[in-house]
Amino acid sequence: MKLPISWLAEYIDISDLSVQELADRITFAGIEIEGIEQVGPCFDNIVVAEVRECVDHPNSDHLHVTKVWDGENEYQVVCGAPNCRAGLITPLARIGAIVPEGKFEIKKGKLRGVESFGMLCSARELMLSGDHDGIMELDPSLKPGTPLSSLYGSSETVFDVEITWNRPDCLSIIGIAREFAAILGRPLKLPEVDFPVVEAKAADLCNVKIENSVNCPNYTARVLPHVERLPSPEFMRKRLELCGQRSIDVVVDVSNYVMLECGQPLHTFDYECVKDHTIIVRNAAEGEKIKTLDDVERTLDPAMLLITDPAGPLAVAGVMGGEGSQIRENTNSVLLESASFYAPSIKYTATKLELRTESSHRFERGVDPFLTDWASRRACHLLAKYANATVAEGVVSVDTRPAEPMRVVLRHARVNAVIGMEIPVEQQVGILTSLAFEIESQTPEATTFKVPSYRVDVDCEADLIEEIARMNGLDALPDVLPATTIVPTADDSAIRAASLCRRTLCQLGFTEIMNYSFTAPAILDAFQPSTADSRIVLPNPVSADHSVMRDSLIPQMLDIMSYNNSHGTQTASLFEMGRVFYKDAKGAYTEEDRVCVGLMGYAGRSATDCVRPVESGEAILWLKGALESLAYRLHTPPMTMKATDIEGFDKGCAAVIIIAGRPAGVIGLINSDVRKKRRIMSPLVIAELKRSVLLTNAFKVVNAKDVPMFPATTRDIALISGAGVTHEQLVQVMKKAGPAELTGITLFDIFKDKKLNGRTSLAYSLEFRSPERTLKDDEVNAALDKIKAALKAKLQVEIRGE
Amino acid sequence: MTIDELTQIKATALAELAAAKTPDEVEALRIKYLGAKNGLLPALMKQLKDVPPADKPQMGKELNALRTAVTDALQAAKDASSSAGEAVEPFDFSLPGNWTKAGAMHPVSSVIEETTRIFAQLGFTVADGPDMETEFNNFDALNTAKHHPSRDERDTFWLADGNLLRTQTSPVQIRAMLATKPPVRIINPGRCYRRDTTDATHAANFHQIEGLYVDVKPVSLADLKSTLAHFAREMMGPNVKVRFRPHFFPFTEPSVEVDFSCHLCHGKGCRVCKQSGWIEIAGAGIVDTRVFKHIGYPEDCYGFAFGMGVERIAMIKHGITDLRHLYTNDLRYLKQFV
Structure with a gap:
């Protein structure tokens, strides 16, 4: 405001x-x-001055050196204006003045070696006109020293x-x-509200009926049988302009002026345009229409309040007038409305009609219901004074306002407890009475106050405490850490686990990204178009780019990889921890925390090995390794990956991640076509996991085990397995065939070659160890033979070296 | 061959090997003592068959011990001479190292982690809640009037199921209070949504961090101020001060806006604090008793609550010039925050 x-x-x-x-x-x-x-313009330190002496500057062909008198002192001022001459009365900006044009400060200066203590000004420099041909030539009768603001007004x-x-x-x-x-602590000076009245009585000149007194507890009408549409007085025009309003004429301006002055919106109707001079305040009929002053025809609903006459709507109550009854060229009599409306009703109407006015702005927040008559009288006073108006005697007022003011009890001890410092009772009471809260009754412990009607925000003790706190000053509050109550700690381990997960991913080399929860449907469609039906679409999005809730973190990860790729970053390891949103099988809106991790380019290679292209298998194993590291650190239950074809990933290169037997996420190579469309040339591998499953064990307490007492024996097996046989199958067979003392199976070489015809050469190191004794060579060899036999029998592998 | 002779040979051999400096000298000694053709020890081995049977075991043992001692000494001399004499190719330590570089945490996360750490010192527990909230938790329980403008479709993302995307993290406080009896002391970071047009300081998707302390004994504005003053010093620097300005929020009364003295210019005025010396950081206040009423707490409880924008703190702390940089996710930008 x-x-x-x-x-x-x-x-x-x-x-x-x-x-x-x-x-x-x-x-x-x-x-x-x-x-x-x-x-x-601000004319502080700019005064009328007399040029007493004017000589040419010794080092310039156009500058003058003058002696200027401001009524008290003589200053040397260098001036370049062609009209500068002795005897001239002209404005002088003294040292410290701010020249309105350009807003620069006048300082003591030196021009071509001659000192200057001010500036003589042109009209343009003072922003009084566009004239810049020379310095201003003021009325020679003006006294030097006269402030310029007394001639041209102040800013x-x-x-x-x-x-x-x-x-x-x-x-x-x-x-x-x-x-x-x-x-x-100073008195408020209220303006005049008196005016002479004519013989006619308002009650004879108009009628008011209220059909909905809840939404309109008070309506007052005054009649002005004669008004003249004169220009508004200068002070009124200027004040309206300063408040951002355009002046029309005094009849229109007065209602705006009074509203800005006291906060009560008023409305003026052309008296002759109100049929039967009867105002009816009622709800709109379904589909009823009114053309408002902004020239828009608006369709109303029964929850909206209207000001009408027997012929139809005159105004949307508290929001905007209608065209039919507005003040017009030939208006010479006026019906002045000053009414009280129920805030939520006006809020509803203004919102529904998308029509915000100075009036609705005030009514929807709450206007003092007891201000109607005062404001109406104030307007009549101004109209009588400046519009040659006559005012009919009396007011027609329909009134169902509560007669009793709000009362609130203030417990003085509570004030001190809530604010946290001692404020004496007299001071508490003094603050409230200075704010026009009236004491109704008092005991040593508590005081009951009557709330002024304009304080629509005050209806309980906390409101009064707030008044005392703000008026007493918040700087006075002491800064001493409170003696702490021990509060039983709620279980926040899930949040702490998420934090551990975030820090671990950073340590593993991943940088955290953060995307909006809503995105463009096209971003989601680029990955998994089939989820469209289960997505949550925003009914009122800010833009189409942010119109649907993400149902996976992968699409935005893909998008951000693409963004970075096209901005010169071809290698990136990124993660996001965030929420996804979707409709579950029953259509219920669901949200879930997930972790998404992605790799692009040479992310897993050593610094000096970035020439040969990244293979897809290699990329998958980097990401798998990172996830295994993460799971290891977070004590995640055993994690496996089950190859499955998944929409959005390359066929054969995607898997469901299974943790503790339950599906917990996906991993795979982003579909090559999708990726190539975004000009990402190296394999792009992304995984997404449910946060809760990943983090179930994060704070597991470790149960210490002793280091083994007896040495281990190792044996290597080199084998060639057929197509389709997985590492996991081989390990399972070896585990099953091996004795309890088989304590480790490590794959240490893998090799594929054309000569192998699609088969794979693998080398495993097996570790045998007993917690009770050193194993004998014979028994280890026997176990190894058994394992080899099982591999041959169950998976038809060829053992090398046999 | 006598035991004494063997002892003598051992002493001489070890002394000679200890004195040997170059690989050549060591090799000569190897031939002298262990050489297959004319070596001293193989020759002695051959003489073992001439020793009287009674002395044989004893002599055999001594010979073996001599052989082991000489072999070990020879190996030691060999190792010493090679590392002393041979030139090893110098390593280029300016080559790039071979280890994955650590990644960077997002500045929004860092601020959340740091803030929760500081409040944990004061006994606050971290709490969380859903992004999709009920109208009750987001507005009604927080004493937001039915016709308050924040409920508008213009400001709030309403969902088709009647819920909404939370406009503030305060509903988490309602959840916490509904779940437990006082005292409650939580710090709750989270994502919020408002229908703001994105610009350098606004986004429709942003983060807040809020705190709540409710107790059956007095909790005052002064307690709130000193709690936030502790946070200010921990987060922004030991000399940062806190200032309250009265304000209005529907769920607190009295309500204040909280300014921190500028950590960059120490109150003198600079670009970041817009020459004022102070930076607006948080909104706070004493929990409105009407909130207690809405959630069924006794109305004579006491409590304070505060809330602040995470992005705003990140921007102030790191001198980030445009909020949009935080959501562009350009790796070149994010890497700085490692």
């Missing part, structure tokens, strides 16, 4: 406070000054005030003045 200081000064004495002091005082009382604006300081949602009573100049009155 715009707050011109000069307007504020009309209601409260602030002459002794600087602009910054004013801003600070009210900001720290809870009404934030967000900006301070200077409107119009206006306008505060940009942030009014929080709970303080609609401050959405006016008087509202803010009231705050200052309390802060400064």
Whole structure:
């Protein structure tokens, strides 16, 4: 909200406070000054002066050296204007002045070796006109020393005030003045509301009926049988402009002016356009239409409140008037509305119609219900004064407002407990009475206050404590760490495990990325178009690019890999820990935490081995290795990968990750076509896991085992296995055929060759160890033979060297 | 051949081997003592058959011991001479090393981790809740008036099932209070959503971190201020100060906005604090008794709550100029935060 200081000064004495002091005082009382604006040129330190002497500058062909008199002192000023001459009366910007054009400060200077103590100004430099042919030639009768502001007016300081949602009573100049009155302990000066009346009585000239008194507890109508559409007085025009409103004429302007002044929106109808001079406040009929002042025809619904006459709608109550009854060229009589509307009703209507006005802005937050009559009288006072208006006697008012004010009890001990410092009772009470809370009754422990009607935000003790806290000042609060209560710790191990997972992934070389929870359908479709039906689509997205909730972290990982690839980063190891959202089988909206890990380029190679292309198998094993490292660190239960064809991955190169027998995620090579379309030339391998499964054991307590007492014996087996035989199968057979003393099976070489015709050569090192004794060669050899025999029989492998 | 002779031979051999410097000298000694043709020890071995049978076991043992001693000494001399004499090719230590570089944590995560660490010192437990929330948890229980503008479709992402994407992390506090009796002390980081247009300081998807302390004994504004002052010093530096300005939030009363003195210019005024010396960091206040009423707590409980924007803190802490950099996920940018 715009707050011109000069307007504020009309209601409260602030002459002794600087602009910054004013801003600070009210900001720290809870009404934030967000900006301070200077409107119009500022003439501080710019005065009328007389040029007493003018000689040519010794080192210049156009500069003059002058002696200038400002009524008190004579200054030497260097000036380049062609019209500069002795005897001239002209504006002088003294040292410290800010020249309005360009906003630069005048300092003591030296021009071509001659000192200068100010500047003589052109009209353009002072932003008074476009004239820059020379310095201004002022009326020779002006006295040197006269401030320029007394000739051309001063600039206006306008505060940009942030009014929080709970303080609609401050959405006016008087509202803010009231705050200052309390802060400064000074009286509030209210403007005049008196006016002469004519013989006619309002009650004879109009009728008011309210059909919905919940949404309209009070409606007042005054009739002005004669008004003249004169231009508004200068002060009114200027103040409206400073507040961002355009002046039309005094009849239209007064209702805006009074609203800005006191916060009560008013509406003026052309008296002759109100059929039967009867106002009916009622709900709209379904589909009823009104053309509002902004020239838009609007369709209404029965939850909206209308101001009507017997012929139809005149205005959308509290929001905007209708075209039919507006003030027009030939309007010479007016019906003035000042009413109270129920905030949620106006909020509903303004939202539904997408129609926000100064009026709805105030009503939907809450206007003092007891302000209607005062505001109406204030408008009549101004119209009588500036629009030659006559005012009919009396007011037609339909009133169902609660007669009793709100009462709130304040327990003084609670105030000190909540604020955390001792504030004496007298001080507590004093603060509240300065804010116009009225004492109703008092005991040593508590005081009951009547709440002023404009404080629509106050209805409980906490509200009063807040008033005391802010007015007492928050800087006074002591900074001593509280004596801590021991609070039983809730189980946050899942969150700590996630943190461990994040740190481990970083240590493993992965950099964390973070994507929005919503994305473009095309991003998801690029990976798994078949999930479209189970996705959660936002009914009111900000943009189509952010219109659907992600149901997997993989599509954005793919997108970010592509982004980096096209920005010169061809090798990347990235991870994201985030949530995905989807409709489950029953259609219920579900969310789940996941971890996504991706590798692109030479991520797993050593620094000096980045020429030969990355093979897909190699890439998969890097990522698998990273996941195994992660699972190892997190004590994840045994993890296996079961090859399965999965949408979005290359056929034959995807697998379901199984942890403790349950599917926990997927891993695979992103479909080559998809990847190549994004110009990623090396294999791209991505895995995604459910966070909860990965982290189930993260804080497992280790049960220490002793180091083995007896040495192990190792034997190597080299074999050639047929196509389709997996490492896991080989290991299973060896385990099953081996004795309990077979304690380790390590694959240490793998080799494929054309000569092998699709078969694979593998070499395993087997470790045998007993916890009780040193094994004998014979028994190990016998076990080895048994294992070899089983491999040959069960998987038809060829044992090399036999 | 006598035992004495063998002892003498052993002493001489070990002395000679100890003195040998070059591989050639060692090799000459090997031939002298162990050479197959004329070596001293093989010759002695041959003489063993002439020893009287009674002395044979004893003499055989001594000979073996001599042989072992000489062999070991020879090996030691060999090792010593080769490492002393031969030139090894010098290694180029300027070559790039061979180990995977550590990755970087996202600045948003770092701020969350650091903040939860600091509040854990003060006895706060980390809490979490879903992104898709009920209207009750996100608005009603937090005392947000039915016609408060934040409920608008313009500001909130409503979902087709009647729930919404939470606009703040405060519903986690409601969940915590619904789940346990006071005292409750939690710190709850999380992702929030508002229909903001993305620009240098706003995003429709952002993170908040909030704290809540509710007790049956007095918890005051002063306690809140000193708690946040501790956080300010830990997070931004030992000289950072905290300032409260009165404000309004539906779920706290009194409500304050919290400024930290600028950690860069120490209050003198700079680009980051927009010349004011202070940076707005958090919103906070005393939990409104109406919130207690909504969730069924006794109304004479006391509590404070605070909340802050994670991205904003990351930006201030690291001098990040545009919030969008945090969601571009350019590895060149993210790597800096390792």
